[in-house]
Amino acid sequence: MAxxxxxxxxxxxxxxxxxxxxxxxxxxxxxxxxxxxxxxxxGVDVSSVAPRTFAGDASLAKESMRADEVxxxxxxxxxxxxxxxHDGSTFLVPRIIE
Amino acid sequence: xxxPFLSLSALSRALExxxxxxSEALEASxxxxxxxxGKVHAFLRLTEEEARSAAQASDDRRARKAPxxxxxxxxxxxxxxxxxxxVETTAGSRILKGYVPPYDATVVRKLRxxxxxxxxxxxxxxxxxxxxxxxxxxxxxxxxxxxxxxxGGSSGGSAAAVAAKMVPGTLGTDTGGSIRQPAALVGCVxxxxxxxxxxxxxxxxxxxxxxQVGPFAEDVRSVALLLQAIAGRDENDQTSSLxxxxxxxxxxxxxxxGLTVGIPAEYxxxxxxxxVEASVRSAMDLLGREGAKLAPISLPHSPHAIAAYYIVAxxxxxxxxxxxxxxxxxxxxQGARSLADLYERTRAEGFGAEVKRxxxxxxxxxxxxxxxxxxxRAQKVRALIRRDFDQAFAAGVDxxxxxxxxxxxxxxxxxxxxxxxxxLNDIYTVPANLAGLPGISVPCGFSKGGLPIxxxxxxxPFEEATLLRIARATExxxxxxxxELPL
Numbered sequence: 001m002a003x004x005x006x007x008x009x010x011x012x013x014x015x016x017x018x019x020x021x022x023x024x025x026x027x028x029x030x031x032x033x034x035x036x037x038x039x040x041x042x043g044v045d046v047s048s049v050a051p052r053t054f055a056g057d058a059s060l061a062k063e064s065m066r067a068d069e070v071x072x073x074x075x076x077x078x079x080x081x082x083x084x085x086h087d088g089s090t091f092l093v094p095r096i097i098e
Numbered sequence: 099x100x101x102p103f104l105s106l107s108a109l110s111r112a113l114e115x116x117x118x119x120x121s122e123a124l125e126a127s128x129x130x131x132x133x134x135x136g137k138v139h140a141f142l143r144l145t146e147e148e149a150r151s152a153a154q155a156s157d158d159r160r161a162r163k164a165p166x167x168x169x170x171x172x173x174x175x176x177x178x179x180x181x182x183x184x185v186e187t188t189a190g191s192r193i194l195k196g197y198v199p200p201y202d203a204t205v206v207r208k209l210r211x212x213x214x215x216x217x218x219x220x221x222x223x224x225x226x227x228x229x230x231x232x233x234x235x236x237x238x239x240x241x242x243x244x245x246x247x248x249x250g251g252s253s254g255g256s257a258a259a260v261a262a263k264m265v266p267g268t269l270g271t272d273t274g275g276s277i278r279q280p281a282a283l284v285g286c287v288x289x290x291x292x293x294x295x296x297x298x299x300x301x302x303x304x305x306x307x308x309x310q311v312g313p314f315a316e317d318v319r320s321v322a323l324l325l326q327a328i329a330g331r332d333e334n335d336q337t338s339s340l341x342x343x344x345x346x347x348x349x350x351x352x353x354x355x356g357l358t359v360g361i362p363a364e365y366x367x368x369x370x371x372x373x374v375e376a377s378v379r380s381a382m383d384l385l386g387r388e389g390a391k392l393a394p395i396s397l398p399h400s401p402h403a404i405a406a407y408y409i410v411a412x413x414x415x416x417x418x419x420x421x422x423x424x425x426x427x428x429x430x431x432q433g434a435r436s437l438a439d440l441y442e443r444t445r446a447e448g449f450g451a452e453v454k455r456x457x458x459x460x461x462x463x464x465x466x467x468x469x470x471x472x473x474x475r476a477q478k479v480r481a482l483i484r485r486d487f488d489q490a491f492a493a494g495v496d497x498x499x500x501x502x503x504x505x506x507x508x509x510x511x512x513x514x515x516x517x518x519x520x521x522l523n524d525i526y527t528v529p530a531n532l533a534g535l536p537g538i539s540v541p542c543g544f545s546k547g548g549l550p551i552x553x554x555x556x557x558x559p560f561e562e563a564t565l566l567r568i569a570r571a572t573e574x575x576x577x578x579x580x581x582e583l584p585l
Contacts, residue, residue, distance in 0.1 A: 007462075008458070010465075011458050011462045011465060012458060014461050015445075015457050015458060015461040016423070016438070016441040016442050016445055017446055017449070017457060017458070018442035018443055018445070019454075023454070027455065030455060031458060031459055033517075034408060034459060034518055034521075035459075037404075037405060037408075037518055038408060038472070040402065041405050041475050041476060042471075042475070044399070044475075044479050044482070046475060046478035046482065049481040050478070050481060051477030051481060052480040052481035052484060052532075055293050055308070055337070055534050056294050056337040057294045057339040057340075057341065057559075057560075060339060064331075064337075065336070074201060078200040079200060079426075081198075081200070082197060082200070082426065082427040082428075083425070083426055083427060084425075084428075091426060094434055094435070094436055094439075094440055096437050
């Protein structure tokens, strides 16, 4: 299945990924090949099954919920230490309102 | 210590009998790493200081004959996607370079509580996406049996470190074969437990409905001991099962008599290297002679597994990797003009080519107009793949036997420009992930060129004890003679 560069640009925008023109070209080609391979799923008769959306141990899914109660989380200063920019109490981001 | 490179189970015994000390085992490991890892590049970083103090504490417990577990004092390496408090954890990505987790993953905590000595962090394909470890942002790992070849992936560092006898045991993760395939390519044992058997809390996520943590070691008993230490319920991972954890070594030596091993026709078809096929079939016959009943079976939907996998896994990855945005941790691109620009540039600079490819494929598969044709259909095919296995198990099959990988280790660079060829490496391993079943790779021979070959056993959900028992019977039946590593 061929994918055009316009579609690649749209998907890249949805994924918040900046692509160079060369990357757009390459992605269109490579995704096209992978999607060609994936097309084979269209030939499988899936009429007899429901999608397997829960991967876990379904028999015990209900019991595995824990109580909804407030517990201490990681200390703020420890978490902020990993941020590229912060002011000691919050993460800093570029201005979003002019 | 006279014999420094014992398997994990043999080291455990030696420590128990006080023929060896944890601090000596650690120093032997560190010496070996110093000698060979310049060539192999399994480790991204060592945690020598922390390891030495853990080994000393273990020395004391062993001297008092009060070990915390059979692996108390055993040196262990961790794939670099397990969060370890205070130790840089990158998932093989530039976007996490310099990230130091403020907490331990549950499996890391459990290893500490069992007395294990954590030696360092191991190389991997970026975010566990790949089958060769060439997608690491920090350079590839090499196969200890042939340095021009890949150790497989994505847990290539974890596999190579064991094969090169740098550490007796390691942990990796397996989303589509990332434990079993590298184990086969380097000639060690690698186990992917049932989905839900081991907690993923603190494990950097790739595809949440498929990811599972598991051990690598030289022999089956060793991976059983490691599974014992890490398995079990964790309230921080809602998908971890409440089922009790059995004793994984109790029936290990019970043999294969009375057990049925299914041989699926679909796993011996086109694309399988003749030397791999011969080696797997010969091991199968030996297992039959040990008393296992070999039964031809059919798993008709397994050939669709790769196609379904590359929809489900990439869709989940596109969502999981949305968190890397340059705000809370890791890399932040400089010079951004707006918040949107910051996101786009940070992700463009931080992610490698394969990760971008998969994020884009997953985003495409989930986007308006394509969800039903791709994602929903893939989840239905996934249900059919599981149903095939359930039918085989209902007919009395205890485990399914197949090759682990269609070929022995390939050359570095051979498949890196052909994503589809790379994906097809996982053709025999992906079905167990889609079905949530436990799988193990056991060494069964060598190619004429001297490269390891592995076979895969897939078991019933949560019946790792039986799977390990059959794996052990296979290991004993095959009885591979020891080989000198050309390192």
